[in-house]
Amino acid sequence: MHFDTPLAFRSGAQLDAYDLTYETYGTLNAAKSNAVLVCHALNASHHVAGFYAEDPKNVGWWDNMIGPGKPLDTDKFFVIGVNNPGGCFGSTGPASIKPGTGEPYGSSFPVVTVEDWVDAQARLADRLGIERFAAVMGGSLGAMQALQWAIAYPRRIANAIVIAAAPKLSAQNIAFNEVARQAITTDPDFHGGDFYTYNVVPRRGLRLARMIGHITYLSDDAMMEKFGRSLRSGAINFHFDVDFEVESYLRHQGDKFAEYFDANTYLLITRALDYFDPAGACDGNLTRALAPVKARFFIASFTSDWRFAPERSREIVKALLDNRADVCYAEIDAPHGHDAFLLDDPRYHALLRAYFDNVARECGAAA
């Protein structure tokens, strides 16, 4: 969808015109009360569920959660997935042509924030005629967007579904992001962000960034369980090529990622993560930052998630409680680390199914 009205960013920059790529599932009811916005995290897109007839292998990134009869039931809800500005899945981003130049934005694409994304999503909601979302949902960085929705647009969101979240990054979180960014920006093929004109891709940087990211998404136990110290060829080979299965896995993930993801988008998204800190504007007081909230919250964390550990979710829970907001908080004993939010854990899914059943009743979205 094309937008002609300028979108102003927190940085002071703006996009005069932009496109947002989105997908919808299910049917918007007559009252327009059953819409659920699903926000994506670092490497995902607007394609949250299902698959395309012409590309059956391209299954949506949250397909186990969203679809007919699933916890977020598209027989009841009208679900929207949107690629955020700065992304690389169709919405205006660094690889898009900058108006008037004939060249991609590249390094000149403005630094975007979670707040900016939420503003853009609100514009999309306006255009779709959705005054108020039954729920805004996300995991990880997506959860930060759901939280931001509840702060910035308290009257436009009835429920915030906040999974594996943190109210802001820790120094360690930022440090991992910085290593990933350095991997990209020091790749000779990066060309200061303007690699498009050189017809190259900073593949090595993207691979490394993805490998580092992947390590933080999994728990130590989950990695040990999955790979152990298994050897590719059954024996060590006294070289520095792949010996261990885990090395092979990381390289494979890195290679795959470098094929489809944009290096500038990676920089932008990790920066948005770094900068997100709603309490920052309130002297670090998250309780005050969440004072405008009117939405009910469902918050879940996973015990083995060390990237955004349960303590981080509890900070949000406490601030909501201080404001006497309605909140359900589940701490799910799952071994998979941060990635658990994308996996099919029966307890986790049962909770969301129950929560969404109530949301459906409230908003009159019964199938």
Next chain:
Amino acid sequence: MNTSLPVPAIAGRADLEAIAAWVAPGASVLDLGCGEGLLLQFLKQSRDVRGYGIEISDANVLACVKNSVSVIQSNLETGLAGFDAGSFDYVILSQTLQAMRHTEEIIMEMLRVGRQGIVSFPNFGYWPQRLQIMRGRMPVSDVLPYNWYDTPNVHLCTLEDFEAFCAAHGVRILERIVMQGERRISFAPNLRGSVAVYRFEKK
């Protein structure tokens, strides 16, 4: 209590009805070990109470979500560190005190976080239980339905034990209700009552 409202949710839990009657309309309540959230659901519907439950069990958290009760999954044994002092009007611990390992700590935590505390617990001094012990067996009854080897209860007490505990810990008892089934007991409560409910505050 507003008896015109349907109360099937807490039917059979006379202690919960007694607790509900004590809670002022519009108050804020923290229910420790809230189970399926039935008390909170009742308080919300009948007394416009802003309530939160704390539960450790996955099944109970799910039940609370289904009942539209605000619930926080957490282990009470680690205290109420996430809660500010004086942040609730009432902190309730119903039928859970006897199963807590850190009894003293939780009572003190209740009075740190809440202006008042409310507990209910089975009275170990109830006469049929005394009788069973006299006969040489650990008591099993409707309020203590466990065998000695499978009971979650680790800190059982009588009314007099609890009152002595309060006196020794600077806790002022404001009200007490003793029951046997649905009946209120006023004569010889430590002998005739099977369940006790106390409302208390810090001295």
